[in-house]
Amino acid sequence: MTRAECHHGTASTYRKILKHFNPQFTLGLTATPDRTDGEDLLEIFKNVAHKLDLQTAVEINELSPIRCIRVKTNVDLTTVRINGIKYNSQDLESKLFVPERNKLIVDTYLQYVKNKKTVVFCASVAHAEEIAELFRNNDIVCEAVSGTIRNSERKRILKQYENGKINVLCACDLLNEGWDSPKTEILFMARPTMSKTLYIQQLGRGMRKNEGKEYLMVFDFIDNANMFNMPCSLHRMFNINEYRPGEYVVAPQNKWQMDKDLYAKGEKPSVYLNFPIDVTDFELIDLFNWQDEVKDMISQLEFVRMVDVQAETVERYIREEKIRPDLEVPYGDKRSFKYFKEETVKEYARQFGWDIITAANMKDKFIQMIKKMDMAFSYKPVLLKAMFDHVDENGRVRVEDIVDYFIDFYSDRKERGLIVEKKSSVFCKENYTRKDVERNIFANPFKRFEDMRFMKRCREIEYVEFNGYIFKKLSKKEITWIVDHCNSKLKEYFATRKF
Numbered sequence: 001m002t003r004a005e006c007h008h009g010t011a012s013t014y015r016k017i018l019k020h021f022n023p024q025f026t027l028g029l030t031a032t033p034d035r036t037d038g039e040d041l042l043e044i045f046k047n048v049a050h051k052l053d054l055q056t057a058v059e060i061n062e063l064s065p066i067r068c069i070r071v072k073t074n075v076d077l078t079t080v081r082i083n084g085i086k087y088n089s090q091d092l093e094s095k096l097f098v099p100e101r102n103k104l105i106v107d108t109y110l111q112y113v114k115n116k117k118t119v120v121f122c123a124s125v126a127h128a129e130e131i132a133e134l135f136r137n138n139d140i141v142c143e144a145v146s147g148t149i150r151n152s153e154r155k156r157i158l159k160q161y162e163n164g165k166i167n168v169l170c171a172c173d174l175l176n177e178g179w180d181s182p183k184t185e186i187l188f189m190a191r192p193t194m195s196k197t198l199y200i201q202q203l204g205r206g207m208r209k210n211e212g213k214e215y216l217m218v219f220d221f222i223d224n225a226n227m228f229n230m231p232c233s234l235h236r237m238f239n240i241n242e243y244r245p246g247e248y249v250v251a252p253q254n255k256w257q258m259d260k261d262l263y264a265k266g267e268k269p270s271v272y273l274n275f276p277i278d279v280t281d282f283e284l285i286d287l288f289n290w291q292d293e294v295k296d297m298i299s300q301l302e303f304v305r306m307v308d309v310q311a312e313t314v315e316r317y318i319r320e321e322k323i324r325p326d327l328e329v330p331y332g333d334k335r336s337f338k339y340f341k342e343e344t345v346k347e348y349a350r351q352f353g354w355d356i357i358t359a360a361n362m363k364d365k366f367i368q369m370i371k372k373m374d375m376a377f378s379y380k381p382v383l384l385k386a387m388f389d390h391v392d393e394n395g396r397v398r399v400e401d402i403v404d405y406f407i408d409f410y411s412d413r414k415e416r417g418l419i420v421e422k423k424s425s426v427f428c429k430e431n432y433t434r435k436d437v438e439r440n441i442f443a444n445p446f447k448r449f450e451d452m453r454f455m456k457r458c459r460e461i462e463y464v465e466f467n468g469y470i471f472k473k474l475s476k477k478e479i480t481w482i483v484d485h486c487n488s489k490l491k492e493y494f495a496t497r498k499f
Helices: 012-021 054-059 089-096 099-112 125-137 151-162 196-204 253-264 300-306 311-319 342-352 362-372 379-390 399-415 434-443 445-451 476-496
Strands: 002-004 027-029 066-076 118-121 142-145 168-171 186-189 216-224 248-250 327-330 336-340 396-398 455-457 463-466
Touching: 054 196, 054 248, 066 089, 066 099, 089 125, 099 118, 099 125, 099 186, 099 216, 125 142, 125 168, 142 151, 151 168, 186 196, 248 253, 300 311, 300 336, 300 342, 300 445, 336 342, 362 476, 379 396, 379 399, 379 434, 379 445, 379 476, 396 399, 399 434, 399 463, 434 445, 445 455
Parallel strands: 002 027, 066 216, 118 168, 118 186, 142 168, 186 216
Antiparallel strands: 066 248, 327 336, 396 463, 455 463
C-alpha cells in the first residue's frame, strides 16, 4: 500500500484503513514528516527509506532557490492568545481584519510583482475573499479558493490559473498540500502561523522548477509580536539571522556566494532589476523560538506524570510559588504554559519528598494508589473493575465496554433500590446519554490514572490501555486482589457516606 501525504498516517481513520487491508508492505510519502502533536510516524512506517529536506533539495538543484522580501506591517499581535502552536482564531481575525494591512498586501503586489503568478496565503476564508475583492478592485484577475467552494468551481479556478487567465490566488488551507504549480513565481505569506509544518507546506506550493523560473520570491508580511507568539518567517525557518531585501535565503552554494560577492563590492544582485527594491538596509532577525527552547524541557503535565503526586498539588504549589517554572510561555488572560528542566523536577521531588515514577517502580506506585484510593465518588473502583473485566492480552479495553459496565453497574443499583450516587452524579439524572457517561469517565476517574501514566487513551480512540510496565508485571493473584479491594472500597463508600 502506498500512502501520499503520510504525515496524516497516525489519524484514527487512516489506522482503520490500514487495519482493514493489512498490507504486507506500506510506503509513505510526505514533504513534512514532523508532526506538531508529537505522534511518531515510524510507529506505522517503521523505517525511513529516504529523506530529503527542502534546503538540501534546493542546494542540489531539485527545487527552485528562494529569495525573500520582508514587508513590515503595523498590526500588533502581541496580545493574540495562543494554544500550543496555534493562534486563537478570534483574536487573530480581529487583528488581521484591518483595511490598512489588506491594502498593503495589494499595494505590494502592484509595486513589486504585478502580472506575476502569485499565491497569497490568508488567515481565513473571509480574509481570502476580502483580499481577492481588493485585488479585483485594482483590475487584477484574482480568485479566492477554499474548502467552502464546490469541487468543480475549484478545478475551474486552478485550471484558469495554470493557463494564465488568473494571475493571483488567495488561498485559505485548501492549497497547503496536495497541489502545486511550477508556474508560481511569487508567494505572499500573509497568514501568521506558528506551525513550522504549515509554513513549509505553504512554501512548497511554489518551489517546483519551471522553464525561465530562476527563483521563487517570498514576501513575508511581518506583524509585531512578542517573543512567545512570534509567527514563522522564512529567515526564522532556516535559522538565518541576517536579512537584506531580495537576497537568497535558500540557494545552491554558487548562487548564494555570487550574491554575497556583489554585496561585498557594493553592487546589487540582478534581482534588483526585476523588483523596484529601494530599501537596502541590513537587518538582524531575532531567531528566538520558544518551541525550540522547550524541546528538551518538561511540561507541567509531564511534571505531574513524573512524580507520585496529583495534578492539583503541583498546580497549587506553582500558584503559591513553592514551585517556579524554568520557562513560562504566556498565552493570554494571565495564563501560561509552564516548562521545567529535568534537574528542576528532580530537585523539587527531593525537596517535597516525592518519588520519581520510573519503569521499575511504576507497578508498585499503581498498587499503592489503589490501596489508598481517595474517593470523592465511587467511580475509581468501578473503572478498575470494568478495565479488568474486559482487558485483552495486551492490556487494552474498548471504551464502549467500559461505558456499558458503568451504565449496568449504576442501573443495577437503581433497580435494586440502592443508593446510586450523589445527587450531582450523572447517573442520578434522568435520560443521560452514553456520551454523558463517556465524558464523565474520562473527566473523573480515568484522568487520575492517566495523570500518573498508569493508563492512557490509545491512538485508536475507541480503546484505552494500561501502561505496559504495569500490566505485564501484574500477576493473576494481584489482579484478583485489586478487584476484591475495589469491591471492599465500594462497600465501604456506600455504607459510610451521607447522601
